[in-house]
Every structure is written in C-alpha cells, then in structure tokens.
Amino acid sequence: DGGITQSPKYLFRKEGQNVTLSCEQNLNHDAMYWYRQDPGQGLRLIYYSQIVNDFQKGDIAEGYSVSREKKESFPLTVTSAQKNPTAFYLCASSHRTGSAFFGSGTRLTVV
C-alpha cells in the first residue's frame, strides 16, 4: 500500500534531550513537510523540503532541525533548544502540485 508512515506514535522526552521523529513515504512525492499542532490551534509549518538535499524553514523552525538525504525520508529532530516541544507533530508529502497526504502523527510529551 502506498502511504506515509510516522513513528513512533507516542514519544516521551526528558528535559535537555534531543529526539528524532521519523517520516517515510512511498508515494514518490518530491515535497515533504513537518507541521506542529497544539490544542485548539491549526497546523503551523516547521520545515519543508521540495527536493532531496534541500529544505527550507517554515514559520516556527527555531529549536528544530531536519535532513533530506533520501526522497522517501524526512526526519525531524526536536532539539533541547525547543523550550515547549509538547505537541502533536504531523508529516505530509505531496507532488509539486496537488493535495498533501498526511501521516497519522506523533504525540511528543516532555516528562
């Protein structure tokens, strides 16, 4: 089945730790995106990548980092510099035009 897979579904982070969220797609999409969703709010763009080995900051990139070494993969690292990382994180992919397909999300909690 074609789709976009995020893992893990739930993730717990201690203060000062870096954690990495995985996002993989087998849809042959060029573009991939990371969004953050907080309760009662819409989605805010963290980073996006239109092609391999290239990515751009979104609206709330501070405290996050990404890589795009393969077309299929776009991992997001939440660094210790992100002071309020508890949120629901959604990854998406798309062709250059057309709709975005979303993963099922990762819920990150700081403990």
Add this chain to the structure above:
Amino acid sequence: AQSVTQLDSHVSVSEGTPVLLRCNYSSSYSPSLFWYVQHPNKGLQLLLKYTSAATLVKGINGFEAEFKKSETSFHLTKPSAHMSDAAEYFCVVSEVRRGQNFVFGPGTRLSVLP
C-alpha cells in the same frame, strides 16, 4: 501572501440537518483549495480539492464545496449530518510558485447532536 479564515471555531448541528462550514481565503495567485478532516489523535484526511476546474467540487462522504472567486470563499456543505461527521475540519490554500506551500486555517470543530 496567502491566508485562510475559518469564520466559526465551533459549529453544532443535529443529526440529519445540513452542515455549513465557512472558509474565506486570500491569495495573490490562482490558488488550489482543499478541505481536510481530522478525527481525534489522527492524521488529516483529504475531503475534496479545487484546482481551477469545476467550481462546485464533490468530495467524499457526501461533502461538497463551491469556489466563489468574487467572494474569495470556499464553503463546505453537506445536506444531512451524520454522527460520524463530528471532527475538526481545516480549510487549506496552496499556491505553486517556487514549490508548493500549504497554508491552513485555524480549523472548525463540528459537533453532531443526536
């Protein structure tokens, strides 16, 4: 710059009655417009999309939306609400210039009362 306004943060309807979720957008270019639905703790599912073809767009689960350029609106409707329609709905605008960028509205929570 693109932007999306969803005029109602919460809409409540009775089962079997019509649904109207309102969306207005701002875009400098000819946009693509989408409606997505999100059930609790899930990812987003595409309901329908407008990409400069027919202005009345039919989607899944009986939803449809009409693109009105003069009003910069893309309201989502359904003739008869079902309990399973209770969810969060997002209106999204996209432009393709140097790559595609999706901009989300703040969402409308739909409650369906028995």
